[in-house]
Amino acid sequence: MPVTSLLRRSSALFGLMVSLSGLGGCALTGTYQDATGPDAAKMRFVANTDNATVNYFDAEHCDGLTTGILNNLFVRDSPRRVGMIVAPPEKARGYLEVKLPPEKEVFLQVNTQVGYGVCGAVFGFRPERATEYELTFELKGNQCLTLMQRLQRVDGKDVRTPVTIRRDGFAACEGRSPIFPKPPALLPDTPERTAMMDRIIAGSTFVRMTSDTTKDKVVGNSPEKIDSLISERKAKLGFNLPDEYWTLYRQNLEAFDQDFAAKKTLVMQRSTDEYRKRLSSADDKQLKEWAGTGEAAKPKNAAPAELEKTMIMFYFQTDREVTVETINRHLDRMAKMEQQYDVCSRYADCWKRL
Incomplete structure (x- = not known):
């Protein structure tokens, strides 16, 4: 994905x-x-x-x-x-x-x-x-x-x-192939190193280009839209299900919306954690240069272009992976619900976990 x-x-x-x-x-x-x-x-x-x-x-x-x-x-x-x-x-x-x-x-x-x-x-x-x-x-x-x-x-x-x-x-x-190099040793965290890494990450391209969307807006289904989806499904089923089923159906749709509303925040967290891990192997002198805090410092976040490019790609990879995870959780919830109420034996287009 x-x-x-x-x-x-x-x-x-x-x-x-x-x-x-x-x-x-x-x-x-x-x-x-x-x-x-x-x-x-x-x-x-x-x-x-x-x-x-x-x-x-x-x-x-x-x-x-x-x-x-x-x-x-x-x-x-x-x-x-x-x-x-x-x-x-x-x-x-x-x-x-x-x-x-x-x-x-x-x-x-x-x-x-x-x-x-x-x-x-x-x-x-x-x-x-x-x-x-x-x-x-x-x-x-x-x-x-x-x-x-x-x-x-x-x-x-x-x-x-x-x-x-x-x-x-x-x-x-790890360490047995160029494809899987042995991870570099990570240096201990200190308040100074943490501050420099924070500065580097804050100035990175993938953070700046998504800074206005890191806190996701709720763009899910409105209560009226969910009512409409439930009404459409009732009409298609052709048989009655208890009120508890429809309550769970509504809860699952709301949970899906909530998951998607938190998706970008989760992607950003995973991406910044990965960047911090990569930076943890750099010594203090290198971090100062990249963070723009050392002698003859470069502009804020002068990390190598290859590292910046790698993190941009990591961000987009992670976004796709979290999307798949979110969809799969929704499918699992819906399939479990259909099994609980024996829907698939009566309705061919039921939710199934394939």
Whole structure:
């Protein structure tokens, strides 16, 4: 579900991409071997951008395994397929499919080379048994967008549900791969260091560009709108439910509105916490320079452009992740309510947790 950072392309990577045209079958199918168990999860990688790849990592493969390449000018698309039930999107430019080990923490790395840049992301999740997933990767402007969804066939219809992915590192591989470097040592907090970090964070781009919206305005459904939604649903059901059901229905809609009203505050908190963690490894001299408080100080918040860019991307990634979390909580509440009152056995379009 996330926006990722745009990185500069090195000449070495350019040479690697060009050389793929001569690798034959290895470039087509990659080095990753599909999980073989009968309960293996299945994942489709849909790439709507040039030179797209998805690499696999786990505790035994910290250097990563490749799955092939898509939409490359010189190399035929990976032919990998695993017989998934749900068909790929009609507008999918290219796709490949793999089987993943279920109930195991895995990490995936998606990349694309576009012009003079490389856009990519590394994230983890835990595939469920015998479950299908679809990872979509595309480029919009100078931002990469990734979206992981769970796939199901329900009553003859294909249903896609967003899945939360993690970007908090991979402890099993820390220090064993350039992709997962060992975290730098964090220096002890002091009142002076805390004040300097506060100043740096307050002047950061992602804080300034969202300063007028960090306290969310309540833009949810009015009581009249909720009344209207309830009336519409009563008309569609065709059978009566107790007043307690409709009271809970109203409470769930209000809770959803409240969650969304607090979303930006939560995103900002997670983002500033992450920035503070990154700054905690800098020594006092560096913090003074970045905060504009040392000798020959630079303007307020002179943090490196790469760090600023990383935090902007982190903010947007987190916003997407919190949105998915908020929606999933709402779906869980509504599905639990429908189960409690046995609605799905009488109404096909009930709320279901898919």
